[in-house]
Amino acid sequence: MTRLFKIIATLEGISALFLFFVAMPLKYIWHREEFMHTAGMTHGVLFVTYIVIATMLKMELKWSFNKYLIICLASIPPFGTFYIEWKYFRGNQDENSENV
Template sequence: MLNAFRIVAILEGISYLLLFGLGMPLKYAAKIPEPNIYIGYAHGFLFIAYVVVAIVYCMEAKCGIKRFLKYFIASLLPFGTFYVEEKYLKPLESV
């Protein structure tokens, strides 16, 4: 489950950056809304997947609600899921 969580965290972070770094400028500055639709769908799916995998992981690893809330709040911030992956999940891989 750890590897699945790491992968989803990275993909969710990439989709967040694509949505706000590419999709939004194309939609509002260049008046091209189409890419934003597909990037938005992908980001929405990956966000939900991230939260579900975080819940399952925290239940399996007995992390507690405080750790889950850190994971959840990180998903709302740009680069937050990359931080979670690097600080909390990557060190566990070597254990």
């Protein structure tokens, strides 16, 4: 489950960056809306998946509420999920999941 969370966190971060720094400028500066629907929907699905898996991991790994809150709030700013993945999930955490 931790490995899946790392993958979703990375994809969610990439989708947020694409949405904020490619799709939105194309729409609001150059009036080109081709990517907005796809980028927005993809990011939304990945965001919800990130939160759902974080909730499942909280229960499975018995995280404190503060840790869970930090991990969830990190999905809001750009680069937040990359930081969380690096800080809490670097290395092979499937073997050492109690360290999370």
